[in-house]
Amino acid sequence: MKSNTLAILILAYCILVACTRTSPNAQLVQADSLMQKFPDSALRFLQKIRPEELNSLEDRAYHALLLTEVKDKNFIQQTEDSQIRIAVQYYDSIKDIPMQAKSYYYWGCIRRDQNNHPEALKKFFTAITHAQNISDNKLAGYIYNNIANLYLLQRLNEQADSIYQITERLAIQEKDSNLLADVLSQRGMIDINRGKEYYSEAEQKILLAFKISRHIAQRNLMAKTAYSLSLLYGRMNMGKEAVEFAKLSLNNQDNVKMLYRGYLLLGDAYYKTVQYDSALIYLNKALYSRDHSTKAGIYMRLADIAQKQGKLEQALEMERKYSAYLDSAQQKQQGAAIVITEKNILIQRKQSEFKTNLGQLYYYITTGTAFFLALFLVLLKCYKKKVIYYKQKEIEMGKKLEEVLRQKNEQISFLQKEIALHHYSQTEKQTLKEELHILKTERQALLKESYEHSEVCVKMKRIIQSYKKTDKSNERxxxxxxxxxxxxxxxxxxxxxxxxxxxxxxxxxxxxxxxxxxxxxxxxxxxxxxxxxxxxxxxxxxxxxxxxxxxxxxxxxxxxxxxxxx
Structure with a gap:
């Protein structure tokens, strides 16, 4: 009896545990609410949460995701993915699609920060699949934007622009001013790379992006759009405007990684206005950058300035460093790897879809074949019945017409004999002739009707109609x-x-x-x-x-x- 009671209690406890879903940690929910408008506050809040306060797998996964997300929003470069892996593994295990989409997106962001662009692309493509499954167009917009950025970094401009156009439509649809300004700025950069004939289009896009960023008072976005405008005006030999927007970009820049590129841009703008001393100040500041492409640009300008100032040995040294960093930057280009990765992703996706849908395909083929075969047999039977019915009707109609014609012919023959053999008065003859005329008219009408229902007449009409519609006929x-x-x-x-x-x-x-x-x-x-x-x-x-x-x-x-x- 005691063992039965114990078993019942254990069963009740298991059911209770299975049916009870713990709600997320309140501190995590609060940090999530601060994420969009106050990412710096959200970061400080999350850093205060001690590991022992995270009691469940759900809380630990949620914390890992939020911590990765908030670092990304605060422009903190992440090269370690152990945290986001916790989130990915948990949300994959419970098939939580919205959280899977976010987890894979931020995993892709970490791969991007690691400069492992092919792997980043894989994560982003997985994320976009989940985002599309739940119609999360806002998240899809940001994922597409990152994919396009990777293409642009590898100078795959056409592929990048096609993805940016998708992102732009999603940004407009979701009324996301931040994303729209960012996309317009990037599309403007592509137009700059296309050459002088596209500078006007580039200016329109980037000025609109700059106007949006000022309206929403987004500092980093203002820095980005001002950077693009400075670069454009430098190419257009508008040195004064290039310096003005380069300064504006630096004043609003919070991203340290982008700060060195800003110094290079301002130094370049001063160089183009022949203010070499000012140019040297900012170019030397930019040398602290670890990006080889940025350093190549710096040494190119330093070589130009040294040559202008007659310092030939220094110019040669700068050119040597420029060549070295340029070669290093080109070696890091992953354009071919990205294209191969993209193809592999598409192949894997198609194979996965094929395997998933193979069973359904067989089912639909079998069901469809059976249905259409049954439908065909039913229609064939109906058609045969209809053909037999109409043939019977034609035969009956033909017999009726023949009988009526026979009767009319007999009446006509009888009246003709009556008129010829008997001596009727003129009035009686006239009456009989009129009656004879009516019978002949009726006979002619019956003959016409019989002719119109004949097979040869019907065939003639079919051939003519076919020629009128298609200028040809299968019959002759x-x-x-x-x-x-x-x-x-x-x-x-x-x-x-x-x-x-x-x-x-x-x-x-x-x-x-x-x-x-x-x-x-x-x-x-x-x-x-x-x-x-x-x-x-x-x-x-x-x-x-x-x-x-x-x-x-x-x-x-x-x-x-x-x-x-x-």
Whole structure:
């Protein structure tokens, strides 16, 4: 009994633990709330939290993510990824997609700071996949921006600009002024690299970015856009403006890493305004930079100044250092590695999608095939029923028409005999003749209806409609069809083809043309059935009238002549 009670208590405890979800540490939530507007305060707050205060895996992962994020926002270069790995492993294990997106994004930022651009690109692509799955367009914008920055660093300008355009659309959609200003500034830099003909476009983009950064009072963004403007005006030989914006960039720069590039920019601007002493001050300040590309630019300018001042030995020494640092910077270029990484990522993604969807594909193919086969069989059965129904209707209609025609013919024959054999008064004869005329008219209408429902007439209409729609037809009017047309014409018009052939020396083709003229088909459509030009049809009709039928009246047509012959 005691063992049963103990088992129940243990089971109840397990259920309680499983169903209870601990809420995140309140201090972490508070630090997260400070992240966007006060990243420096958030950093100090997080640094005060002691490890023993983080009681759960969730808290430790959340703390690791926030600490990585806040350092990135405070422009602290991170080369160690042990913290962010804690977050990635935890959020991957519980499949928390929003947090997975952020974790992989900041892991990519660390790889970027390590100058391991191919690995950074892998992390960013993983992050963008998660962000798109939850439609987090704001985060997606920042991820795309970082991807484009990596391309731009490797001078893959076209690829960078295409990604920046996506980022720009997302920034506008999310009304993110910070991101929009940053993107416009970067796109302006691409235009600068394209050459003089693009300087005007570059100026428009960067001035708009500078205006936005001033409006939102974002110091680092102002520093970045002012830097871009100074670089542009330096290229445009507007030295005064280049110096002004270079100073503005330095005054607003909080990022130490960017500070040395700012010194180089201001030194370069002073050099272009022939203020060599001022240029030397800032160029020497910039020498503390560890970036080989920046140092190459510094030594290039120092060599130029030494040469201008007649210090040839110093100029040669500066040029030697310039070449050394330039070679080193070029060796660090990872453009080819990034392109290979991108291809590998796309291949892996496609393979993963293929494996994931293979089962579904088989299911959809099997289900779809079965469905369409069943649908086809049903439609085929319906079609056959419909064909049989219409054929029966045609047969019934044909029989009715034949019966009515037989009756009309008998009535006409009877009236003709009555008029010929009996001596009726003039009034009675006139009445009988009128009755006979009505019967003949009704008979003609029945014959017309019978002709219009005939197979040959229906086929002629199909061929004509096909030519009118597509200028071609899969069917053609063959010899059997012409024989059927002659038979139908003779039924309708009292053996007219026999009478025409007896009176005029007409060829087979000329008989065919006469039959077509006795239908209701326009003359312009005859060419579709006789497979010749419209002009040939008119010439043939004229030749029949003039040479075969000896008709001298030029105003009469073949159709009119045939109607008189009836």
């Amino acid at each position: 009017f063959d010899e059997e069809d012409w024989k059927q047309l002659i038979a139908e014409t003779d039924i309708r018009w009292n053996d007219i083809t026999i009478r025409l052939a007896a009176k005029y020396p007409l060829s087979q083709d000329e008989i065919y043309l006469c039959c077509l003229h006795l239908t209701d088909i326009p003359t312009s459509h005859f060419r579709y059935l006789m497979e010749c030009s419209r002009d040939a049809i008119y010439k043939k009709g004229k030749r029949i009238l003039e040479q075969k039928m000896k008709c001298t009246d030029k105003s009469i047509s073949l159709r009119e002549f045939l109607e008189q012959f009836l």
